[in-house]
Amino acid sequence: MWKGRFTQQTADLVQRYGESISYDWRLFPHDIAGSIAHARAQMHADLLTEDEFSQIETGLREIQREIEAGEFEFSTELEDIHMNIEAALTQKIGPAGAKLHTARSRNDQVATDTRLYCRSAIDSILSLSTELQKALLSQAEHHAATILPGYTHLQRGQPVTAGHHLLAYVEMLERDKQRLRDCRKRLNVCPLGSGALAGSTINLDRSAIAQELGFDGISTNSMDAIADRDYIAELLFVLSLLGAHLSRFSEDLILWCSTEFGFATLSDKHTTGSSLMPQKKNPDVCELTRGKTGRLVGNLIALLTALKGLPLTYNRDLQEDKEPLFDSVETLTLALEVNAEMISSMGLNIENCRKAAQDPLLLATDLADYLVRKGVPFRDAHDLVGKAVASAEEHNITLDALDLSLISEKFGDDTEAVFNLEGALKARSNPGSPSLENVLGEIQRWKAELA
Numbered sequence: 399m400w401k402g403r404f405t406q407q408t409a410d411l412v413q414r415y416g417e418s419i420s421y422d423w424r425l426f427p428h429d430i431a432g433s434i435a436h437a438r439a440q441m442h443a444d445l446l447t448e449d450e451f452s453q454i455e456t457g458l459r460e461i462q463r464e465i466e467a468g469e470f471e472f473s474t475e476l477e478d479i480h481m482n483i484e485a486a487l488t489q490k491i492g493p494a495g496a497k498l499h500t501a502r503s504r505n506d507q508v509a510t511d512t513r514l515y516c517r518s519a520i521d522s523i524l525s526l527s528t529e530l531q532k533a534l535l536s537q538a539e540h541h542a543a544t545i546l547p548g549y550t551h552l553q554r555g556q557p558v559t560a561g562h563h564l565l566a567y568v569e570m571l572e573r574d575k576q577r578l579r580d581c582r583k584r585l586n587v588c589p590l591g592s593g594a595l596a597g598s599t600i601n602l603d604r605s606a607i608a609q610e611l612g613f614d615g616i617s618t619n620s621m622d623a624i625a626d627r628d629y630i631a632e633l634l635f636v637l638s639l640l641g642a643h644l645s646r647f648s649e650d651l652i653l654w655c656s657t658e659f660g661f662a663t664l665s666d667k668h669t670t671g672s673s674l675m676p677q678k679k680n681p682d683v684c685e686l687t688r689g690k691t692g693r694l695v696g697n698l699i700a701l702l703t704a705l706k707g708l709p710l711t712y713n714r715d716l717q718e719d720k721e722p723l724f725d726s727v728e729t730l731t732l733a734l735e736v737n738a739e740m741i742s743s744m745g746l747n748i749e750n751c752r753k754a755a756q757d758p759l760l761l762a763t764d765l766a767d768y769l770v771r772k773g774v775p776f777r778d779a780h781d782l783v784g785k786a787v788a789s790a791e792e793h794n795i796t797l798d799a800l801d802l803s804l805i806s807e808k809f810g811d812d813t814e815a816v817f818n819l820e821g822a823l824k825a826r827s828n829p830g831s832p833s834l835e836n837v838l839g840e841i842q843r844w845k846a847e848l849a
Contacts, residue, residue: 413474413475413477414474416477416714416717417474417477417478418477418478418479418717418720419472419473419474419476419477419478419479419482420474421720421721421724422478422479422508422720423465423472423479423482424479424515424724425479425508425511425512425514425515425720426462426465426479426483427462428510428511428512428514428515428518429479429480429483429507429511430458430459430461430462430483431514431611432507432510432511432514432590432611433454433458433483433484433498434454434455434458435590435607435610435611436498436501436502436590436602436607437451437454437455437498438451438455438606438607438610439602439603439604439606439607440497440498440500440501440602442602442603442606443600443601443602443603445497445500445501445600446494446497450494450497453491453494453495454487454491454494454495454498456491457487457490457491457495458483458487460490461483461486461487461490470482470486473485478504478508479511480504480507480508480511481504484498484499500600501591501593501598501600501601501602502590502591502593502598503592503593503594505592505593505594505595505624505711505712506589506590506591506592506593506594506623506624507590509589509590509592509623509624509626510588510589510590510611512629512630512719512720512723513585513586513587513588513589513613513629514611515723516581516582516585516629516630516633516723517582517585517586517612519633519727519731520578520579520581520582520633521582522731523578523637523640523727523730523731523734524575524578524579526731526734526735526738527571527574527575527578527640527734528575528848529734529738530571530734530737530738530741531568531571531572531844531848532738532848533737533738533739533741533742534564534565534567534568534571534741535564535565535568535841535844535845535848536742537560537564537741537742537744537746538560538561538562538564538565538568538837538841539561539841541559541560541561541564541746541748542559542560542561542834542837542838542841543559543561543834543837544559544560544561544746544748544751544752545557545558545559545560545751545752545755545819545820545823546558546559546560546563546661546751546752546754546755547754547755547757547760548563548832552653554754554757554759554760555760556760556761556763556764557755557760557761557819557822557823557832558823558832559823559832559834559837560661560746560751561832561837561841562832562836562837563650565837565840565841565844567643567646567647568844570643570646571640571643572847574636574639574640574643577636577639578633578636581629581632581633581636583614584628584629584632585629585632585633586612586613586614586615587608587613587614587615587616587617587623588604588607588608588611588613588615588616588617589616589617589623589624589626590604590607590608590611591604591607591616591620592617592620592621592623592624593620593624594624594711594712595620595621595624595710595711595712596620596621597620604616621710621711622710624710624711624712625708625710625711625712625716627701627705627716627719630701630719630723631698631701631702631705633723633726634694634697634698634701634722634723634726635698637694637698637726637727637730638691638694638695638697638698638726640730641687641690641691641694641695641729641730641733642691642694642695644687644691644733644734644737645687645688645691647737648681648683648684648685648687648688648737649684649688651664651681651684651744652681652684652685652688654746655681655684659750659754660747660750661746661747661750661751661754662744662745662746662747663744663745663746663747664679664681664683664684664740664743664744664745665740665743665744665745666679667743668681668683668736668739668740668743669681669682669683670682683736683737683740687733687736687737690729690733693725693726693729694726694729694730696722697722697723697725697726698722698726700718700722701718701719701722701723704716704718704719752819755819756819758796758797758798758817759787759797761797761816761817761819761822762783762787762797763783764816764822764825765783765786765797765802765813765816766779766780766782766783767779768813768816769782769783769806769808769809772808772810774808782805782806782808785805786800786802786805789804789805797817798814798817
């Protein structure tokens with residue numbers, strides 16, 4: 399492709415070091431779509447005849463079918479997906495294929511391809527995230543009234559329901575989807591026509607190309623269009639955060655599935671055993687999800703590090719944007735699929751959840767609120783309940799068994815009602831709180847939202 403300037407062949411080691419076809423072959427449908435749109439603009443600019451355009455389009459469609467069927471032979475000597483396709487096209491149709499690269503560079507070509515790839519990936523991940531939300535929502539509906547402890551510092555704090563807990567992750571995923579949609583808007587700008595860095599003296603209808611490819615508009619600065627990888631960095635950040643949310647849920651499930659908690663059971667299809675200990679049932683999907691989040695974060699850091707010192711415009715360092723991108727998209731895609739499947743078949747042990755939630759200490763704050771309603775300032779109420787907790791521990795009895803009148807005359811005969819779990823949850827009726835009525839209302843809202 400550049401033989402006119404050079405008198406020696408590229409060294410084999412350099413070819414191996416610089417090739418990207420081993421991974422950027424994934425761009426082939428986008429490269430072909432971009433090439434067809436570019437060729438159509440060439441035809442409208444009288445750079446190609448209608449027959450030449452037809453040859454190019456037909457040839458590119460044939461190449462796409464060959465790649466999809468696994469019949470296309472990629473060459474590392476041709477470095478990347480762009481040159482592999484162009485060379486194959488020229489071999490198929492002759493001189494018309496050699497005209498295709500007029501008024502474009504691999505720089506604006508790859509910028510276009512990666513934007514199209516990211517857009518397609520976002521659409522797919524949005525759909526998969528919705529399926530995961532639906533799996534969580536189904537479990538939340540089934541366990542809307544299943545009471546279990548809520549935790550801070552991994553210490554039992556206050557009673558909640560499993561439904562409320564699971565809906566928290568539905569909320570997280572919705573924010574991830576919003577970020578994905580925002581990212582999609584920003585990346586959906588067509589850079590094709592920016593050339594190597596300064597456009598071309600041969601002017602094609604960039605807006606027509608953008609419209610054919612489904613872009614919302616065209617880039618307005620050729621140098622920025624070539625150098626820009628913000629959209630990949632932004633996407634990798636969103637995928638990293640989405641992965642972090644999956645990892646947090648995985649940690650909850652790992653704890654819930656332990657004998658110490660005993661809240662949840664995963665199906666045999668989504669767990670593994672031990673090669674030595676026959677009793678083991680390990681939550682490997684959760685552990686792998688937790689571990690793979692490190693890859694997602696690492697891919698983001700790798701790209702940001704590659705970008706941080708680059709002068710405008712194109713530098714070969716930018717080739718390092720693709721492997722992190724492809725790896726993150728494919729890693730998260732599989733994680734979303736397997737987690738949705740696993741959650742759909744997950745079971746909760748209602749009895750164990752209830753038993754853990756019956757710890758009277760979970761209602762210590764409710765006891766303080768009881769005093770507040772009797773006119774005691776909250777800080778004083780907090781202190782009195784703290785003394786009651788210490789006294790119960792000292793006498794090795796539960797808080798609800800303690801004679802609270804010995805702590806303060808403010809405690810009356812009606813304190814027994816404070817330790818009723820259903821009543822405690824019903825009282826948490828403020829919007830966003832875990833009363834059953836609130837949880838059921840949120841479930842219906844999410845059902846409509848995700849329909």
